[in-house]
Amino acid sequence: MESQDFLDLSSRFLLPQEVETDCFVAGVDEVGRGCLFGPVVAAAVVFPLSVLPALVDLGVRDSKKLSPKRREALTLSIIELATSYSIGYAKAREIDRINILQASLWAMSRAVKKLKVPPDFCLVDGKWPIPDLAVPQNLLIKGDERSPVIGAASIVAKVWRDDLIRNWSPKYPGYDLAVNKGYGTRKHLEALKIHGATSQHRLSFRPCRMS
Numbered sequence: 001m002e003s004q005d006f007l008d009l010s011s012r013f014l015l016p017q018e019v020e021t022d023c024f025v026a027g028v029d030e031v032g033r034g035c036l037f038g039p040v041v042a043a044a045v046v047f048p049l050s051v052l053p054a055l056v057d058l059g060v061r062d063s064k065k066l067s068p069k070r071r072e073a074l075t076l077s078i079i080e081l082a083t084s085y086s087i088g089y090a091k092a093r094e095i096d097r098i099n100i101l102q103a104s105l106w107a108m109s110r111a112v113k114k115l116k117v118p119p120d121f122c123l124v125d126g127k128w129p130i131p132d133l134a135v136p137q138n139l140l141i142k143g144d145e146r147s148p149v150i151g152a153a154s155i156v157a158k159v160w161r162d163d164l165i166r167n168w169s170p171k172y173p174g175y176d177l178a179v180n181k182g183y184g185t186r187k188h189l190e191a192l193k194i195h196g197a198t199s200q201h202r203l204s205f206r207p208c209r210m211s
Contacts, residue, residue: 015049015123015138023049024083026119027149028112028130028137030104031063031157036192036208037175037182037201038165039089040100042107043157046084046119047149054081055148062144062151063158075159078152084117087160096204105130125150172198 015025030042047055058077059070066074079085088110090103098106109130112122121136125143143150162181169177174195176187184207192207201208 023120024117025049025052025149026112026115026122026135027143027147027151027153028108028122029125029144029150029153029157030107031154031161032182033100033104034184035182035202036184036188036205037092037172037177037198038161038168039091040095040104040107041087041089041157041161041164042104042111043153043160044086044088044108044111044115044119044122045078045082045149045153045156046115046117047082047152051081052149055152060148060151060155063154064144066155068162071155071159074152074155078156082152084115085156086111086114086116087157088112088114089161092200092202095202099204100202101128109133123147123149125154168200172200 024046026044026046028042028044030040032038032040058074060074060078063071088107090107094106095103105128108124109132112130112133112135119135121138122130122133123143124130124137124139127139127141129137129139140146140150144154165181166178175191176185180188189207197203197208203209
């Protein structure tokens, strides 16, 4: 890769100046912070620098701006491009014990530490650094919108979590989980008033506490 091409690529993907042409970069993001039910889930996805333009060509972006069908299709393509990827999560009771922010950081830390191919650095969504991480990290506020590397992690995490909640929904009938994926929709809130909270609800969240 020519030096100017490398500089253009680094600038385009919001990478730190000290990266090398043969480095591996991980996007890290979490989903489910605002849910009332289930874990907060993070994904870490590692790519060689050379494949980053392919993420743009695929149309990788913030998972919240994509349809479920499009997210599922993109997840398969992202995994094919990735050198390594992993999922980390923090359970509802952990969220209750340490709060949702700290639990989200735990989930991201667990995802990065499970990677089979360690990245040279991480691009992390948000303004809070992942604690006790040996890998250098760059924080990007609204990173899932600004960086396709982080966007890829948001898509993988969203698909994984949605599948989990969908599979759990028959165990917890009445909460409309297959539709709301644990978010506080009207039907979900009404079910909490009628049935109360389950073992997978976040009791530190007001709607679950009041049920």
